[in-house]
Amino acid sequence: MAQFEVTLAGFGGQGIMTAGQLLAYTGIEEKKQVVWLPSYGPEMRGGTAYCTVVISDTRIGSPIINNPTAACVFNRPSFDKFSPRVKPGGLLLVNSSLIDVTTDRTDITELLIPANKIALDAGNARVANIVILGAFIGASKIVSYEKTVEVIRSKLGRKKEMLDINLNVLEKGFKLALDIMKKAGKKEKA
């Protein structure tokens, strides 16, 4: 890996910024260079929030990434905006609880993650962001699962009950993505 970029996008309040920051923290823990750049423009007031995280082994140039290696989209407007922008060969993680369409692109890997449903089943609708984070790590392998758990423990560990839910859904998202990637891999070979 030289450099990996991921854009996370959704409604304000879906924990987009937090998920991006957790990923950036994990990158630092793994001794990588990271940049986290939020959208802070007019969109913020309009309800759509997004951030881009760049993780690299070497010094990071532009913090502005128009075509990221991956996108995690949490709602339909974000799907429309960012799914065409993912680099060929990249990843698109779709929160299928809120997005009922899929991409017609064949040059990227699309993962449908029912993040809100998984979160609700685990007991808190607000942890959908952590579901997607887990899925992203499973699909991209850009940082290790173990380090992410460590970061979540240190950053979100204030309330034991919430921490347990967060770690639970992180694992669910992670495993779901591993499964999807495995099947996709088999399909490719077949």
Next chain:
Amino acid sequence: MPKILMKGNEAIAEAALRAGATNYFCYPITPQTEVAEYLARRMPEVGGVFLQAESEVAVGNILFGAAATGKRVFTSSSSPGISLMQEAISYIAGAQLPCVIVNIMRGGPGLGGILPAQSDYFQAVKGGGHGDYRLLVLAPSSIQEAVDLTMLSFYLADKYRNPVMVIGDGMIGQMMEPVEFPENYKEPPLPPKDWACTGAKDREPHIIKSLFLDPIALEENSLILHRKYEQMKTEEVRCELYKTSPKNKILIVSYGTMARICQTAIDELEAEGISVGLFRPISLFPYPEKELYTEVVRKNIEKVLVIEMSIGQMVEDVERIVKGARPIQFFGRTGGVVPSPEEAKEQIKLLLKKETIAKPRKKKKA
């Protein structure tokens, strides 16, 4: 100390505290408000002074009064707020007081927008307010550099008894990167602040002023300032070269976040077999004039490309310094539009093909 992930605005705030600047005055404005919010929380922990004032006009003047104590003082704002502070900044420079002003620039003119821009270059570098004065201006391109330059700025302000401005576009304020704060931060020795107002006990009163009705006296004050700026030009020039090489035909000149975007363009072009170098001024005043000229007149350099997040401001300094030795091209986006690495690459390729900005061809009449 381990690296921590920090937002630029918060890192700048913390850096100032670490440099001993525990006196901060502010008025909210996007995209730098996190500096104020961070310090509102943090200042009581370090026993410093935090005050949100009624306007940037007041902030500039509170800074002026506070600077007269000899303690380290600073403020932060964004473009329209910095415009409102220009009155006080001119007085502070005229009265020779040290202070630090952080400008996290947004698009203008007027109320403009809140997205990143570099459109306050003229204002920062050429004076800003009235009279013959300059600010020492530093432009970081990463959060770590923002930390380092912010800490340095307080030393330089004290060294020259002159306001120092740290300028970054909105991205410098908003993005997060890992930063490390120096342990046991030390500065070179500074002269005692025997000019500060501390009460006229066992000495004549100190009068800190910028009024000199006698033109000869006023000229002398301006000459004192001028000599400081000349000293800055020999002692405080800072710049960075990136992938400059004797075989390069094009030299890019860019600063701040824009320079990083150019770096990405340069890296990607390198992968395509095209070698281009970057000259990045870190001190915008004093501008690294000799250093730039040396790079520009290298044998193979055919053209200079200045890229800014403005409609063309620093390019005027580059033209002044290059003095026609090489042709200079400019590319810029403004108003909060940030040129992408792809756009920068396209501009470089156009130059290499000698397809400079297309001139409208005269149509032959049929």
Next chain:
Amino acid sequence: MEDTKTIFTRPTALKETVTHYCPGCTHGVIHRLVAEVLDELDLRERTLGVAPVGCSVFAYNYINTDFLEAPHGRAPALATGFKRLRPDMIVFTYQGDGDLASIGMGEIVHSANRGEKFTVIFVNNGIYGMTGGQMAPTTLEGQVTTTSPRGRNVADVGMPIRVCELLASLATPAYLERVAVHTPQNIIRAKRAVRKAFTCQVENRCFSLVEFLSTCPTNWGLTPAESKKWVEERTMKYFPLGCYKDPDKEVKG
């Protein structure tokens, strides 16, 4: 000569300077009152003055303390910055009515409202003196100035601003008093007010402001004697003397 003793001297807080103020102008009296109080309370060696823009920009040539010279109207902002960093020092601003009630209205109102612990010496002569007699926010109705040659027209520019009354409307505790210096009795009362204002600061109690009804014979086009009469008959009618806010009375409420 053994029976003689000194009963009147220059306060140590006043420098030996030839005055640049016009004959009949009461800036000199007000400077002296400030200096006497600084001497009596033994504050001179830990005091900072902030000079305005206007005739009294040169206050630092007379008053023997450290001084800052502020941009027009911003003295309260400078005083805020200084005093916040040096609460152990005594800080006063010396401002005219153009400086305080026109260009500096924002700074004075917010400083008062924050309850900044400095003292304001507000000199209200109803006109811009230094620039040669233009209309001020405190110029009386019908009063002729170079920019109101037919007299202040309140239908056009509104009524004169009463600073003490305006600041008294703020809920934050303060000491606000309006005084005059056109007669010996008034000078004695005025000095009492200055003393009280500085005492409020020494005791770290509240913002304090003393408004002086002053004269400008040169730009009023009157003799010094006529100017004093003008204060008595005209200025004081619109700007009543008295205490507008007292921390002793406020605290109990």
